[in-house]
Amino acid sequence: MLELRGVRQQYEGRTVLDLDHLAVTSGAIVAIVGPNGSGKSTLLRIAALLEAPSAGEVWLDGRRAPRTAAARRRVTLVEQRPVLFRGTVRENLEFGLRTRGIGRAEVSTRVDAVAQQFGIGGLLGRARRELSDGEVQRVALARAIVLEPDLLLLDEPVSSADRAAALQLYQTLQDERRRRGMTVCLASHQLEDAYRWADDLRALADGKVVPVTPENLFRVDLPAGAPDVTRHVRVGSVEIAVATERTGPAILAVPPSDIILSRTPVASSARNVFSGRVTRLVRPRPGLVHVTAEVGVELVAAITEEAVRELGLVPGAPVTCAFKASAVRVF
Numbered sequence: 001m002l003e004l005r006g007v008r009q010q011y012e013g014r015t016v017l018d019l020d021h022l023a024v025t026s027g028a029i030v031a032i033v034g035p036n037g038s039g040k041s042t043l044l045r046i047a048a049l050l051e052a053p054s055a056g057e058v059w060l061d062g063r064r065a066p067r068t069a070a071a072r073r074r075v076t077l078v079e080q081r082p083v084l085f086r087g088t089v090r091e092n093l094e095f096g097l098r099t100r101g102i103g104r105a106e107v108s109t110r111v112d113a114v115a116q117q118f119g120i121g122g123l124l125g126r127a128r129r130e131l132s133d134g135e136v137q138r139v140a141l142a143r144a145i146v147l148e149p150d151l152l153l154l155d156e157p158v159s160s161a162d163r164a165a166a167l168q169l170y171q172t173l174q175d176e177r178r179r180r181g182m183t184v185c186l187a188s189h190q191l192e193d194a195y196r197w198a199d200d201l202r203a204l205a206d207g208k209v210v211p212v213t214p215e216n217l218f219r220v221d222l223p224a225g226a227p228d229v230t231r232h233v234r235v236g237s238v239e240i241a242v243a244t245e246r247t248g249p250a251i252l253a254v255p256p257s258d259i260i261l262s263r264t265p266v267a268s269s270a271r272n273v274f275s276g277r278v279t280r281l282v283r284p285r286p287g288l289v290h291v292t293a294e295v296g297v298e299l300v301a302a303i304t305e306e307a308v309r310e311l312g313l314v315p316g317a318p319v320t321c322a323f324k325a326s327a328v329r330v331f
Helices: 040-047 089-099 104-118 133-145 163-180 191-197 305-311
Strands: 002-011 014-024 029-033 055-060 075-078 151-155 183-187 200-205 217-222 231-235 238-242 248-253 260-262 272-285 288-294 298-304 318-323
Touching: 002 040, 014 040, 029 040, 029 163, 029 191, 040 075, 040 151, 040 183, 075 133, 089 104, 089 133, 104 133, 104 163, 133 151, 133 163, 163 183, 163 191, 217 231, 238 272, 260 298, 260 305, 288 305, 288 318, 298 305
Parallel strands: 029 183, 029 200, 075 151, 151 183
Antiparallel strands: 002 014, 002 055, 217 248, 231 238, 260 318, 272 288, 272 318, 288 298
């Protein structure tokens, strides 16, 4: 199990990560989601024992993990823009195994196996300069998997991959998890992939875990006004009404379960009513559908499969999203 206990990180006096406690169960695939600047990459670097936090500790399997070479060998981080070593792809895949004193025959066997897993057998003789960004990302992931880490940390692992390569990656992670119980923690902007492949999701906003689902998070600047006045703030091309006394920079979160969908506007006390069209439907589990709509800003609503059928919701269908000002959470 990975645990971050009381972890805080500050850069030049600014707090970028503030976690009371975050745990990832052994053998799980957990997705960390949130807007840019929410602290996802910092969290992964601290969990990888590459960066010392300003306060707090990293624990692995119930023991505090020191920032030593031995501890780091249990954890592998693949960053969003990975750097390959000089030499060929094969030499990159072999490097970590050789530094661990693994024999030549086993090194060759493991490298060939992981190259087949990731479909990069034809790249083994190529140098870095001959690879596309997507190929570099696949090689970096293969280089991490071949080490068989206990904990694999991935920062936007499919940002340079096409759809087929992304599906292959996630299937490989699932296979590795089943084969040897590897724990995976990944940061991703792809919510559909996170729902499909991860066992659990954690949402970050301004360095803190927020008690809401990761959709419908908006960074805003709340205007000043009387304490009892509903504030209106522009998000995308619409204005969202918010019942809050706060002013200044904030994160707005609209729980998907608080958004009411209809085919046409209906009489309601909701202060926020926006019309647009359905862009996609995702089924994270049986009976539940996450409906994404473009209404001047992208909103995600959670409704039942039965409601989807009754409303006739398909990509391209007209839809109205409504939610109360009091439903908007502010962080």
